[in-house]
Each structure stands twice: as structure tokens, then as C-alpha cells.
Amino acid sequence: MVFKKMIDYLTFKKSTGNKPSFNLRMMHSINKISIFMFLFAVIVMLIRFCK
Numbered sequence: 364m365v366f367k368k369m370i371d372y373l374t375f376k377k378s379t380g381n382k383p384s385f386n387l388r389m390m391h392s393i394n395k396i397s398i399f400m401f402l403f404a405v406i407v408m409l410i411r412f413c414k
Contacts, residue, residue, distance in 0.1 A: 373398075 373395060
């Protein structure tokens with residue numbers, strides 16, 4: 364359930380019929396970038412910790 368909501372958020376699959384505004388799309392894009400940067404940093408930290 365939680366993972367489905369996360370995937371829906373990351374792929375813009377919302378149940379609303381109207382198109383999101385430009386500002387909302389940019390906010391979501393910046394949030395996506397920050398999520399991916401965080402996951403990348405966690406992976407790098409795990410790799411360095413396991414060496």
C-alpha cells in the first residue's frame with residue numbers, strides 16, 4: 364500500500380482528472396530529485412561502511 368502510493372507520486376499517476384499547475388509540477392520534480400539524491404547517498408554510505 365505504501366509502496367503503491369510512492370510509485371504513484373513518483374510517476375504522477377493521480378486519480379484527479381485535472382492537470383496539475385506548472386508550480387505544482389516543478390515542486391514535485393524537485394522533490395523527486397531530492398528523494399533520488401537521498402537514496403544515492405544512503406547507498407554510497409552503505410557501500411563505504413561495508414568495505
